[in-house]
Amino acid sequence: MHIPDGLMDPAVWITGWLIALVLVGIALYRIGGKLDERTIPLMAVLAAGIFVAQMLNFPIGGGTTGHLIGAALATILLGPWAAMLIVTVILVIQAMVFGDGGLTALGLNILNMAIIAPMVTWGALKLIGERNRSVGVPVAAWASVFIAATACAAELALSYSLSGGLYGITAALAFPSMMGFHLLIGIGEAIITSGVVLFLVKVSPEMLEIHKSIGQKTTEA
């Protein structure tokens, strides 16, 4: 779901950049007070692991594939603010080093995958209840992909509308396409995220408690 250059109207991608910069700045501020020798390497290894996982597309049928976003897993382990930074760093490396996703569209890619996806995960977990992990984890992971894709469809439709058809895709086509494909891709995200969480419950259950100590309000400012 990496938006390339030239697909979105400039007003849409510039707005995406502005929103992304503000929210990533807030995330950087919010995690600052709780960074320590335990959380820094964990965040770095998790980010690197999600990077390689994103390279492994899986088939969903109909000549289409999907890949893990990883925002749900990062949010479950480290909380939404840390997840925003982790996925942002991955997207920056993908765009700047490997040309995956456009530079102009990087703000929108950050908005969809590094901001909306973690916020949806966090919201879904809060709604379902963190104790009900067996339902909360897969539902939150699925919703993170589906809502991020719906946001992408809205950006495509807005681009089409603002540019008079020069950019984007008409709403009547963008929403069913993006939501249909990502309804299935989200199931892959849910299966992979649940698998990793189940594995961690067995081998390192304390890792599922770290998020409680990251991103809490600090008095440093």
Place this chain on the structure above:
Amino acid sequence: MIMEKKYIFATAGILVAFAVGLVGFFLVSNGVPDGLDKAMEDNGIAESEPVYTAPLTYGEDYASSLVMGVVGFFATLVLMLGILKLRRSVRSSR
């Protein structure tokens, strides 16, 4: 920062899993569009020239993709460590 042993084991485990997963990728998914690419394709939209040309690609075959995955893994690791250590040093200097 010297990483604890458990993170070195985790790194090794992730890279081994990636090397195995990459076999499956090349068997069933290589060259098949993802959700957004397919939506663009179905609506007759071709990808335009990028405004910036990245120095690397994900690779065309198993060996080059494996190398690029390892390069990307460590690039992400180093950038993340750098940002977090910088953020912590800003906090400490206050």
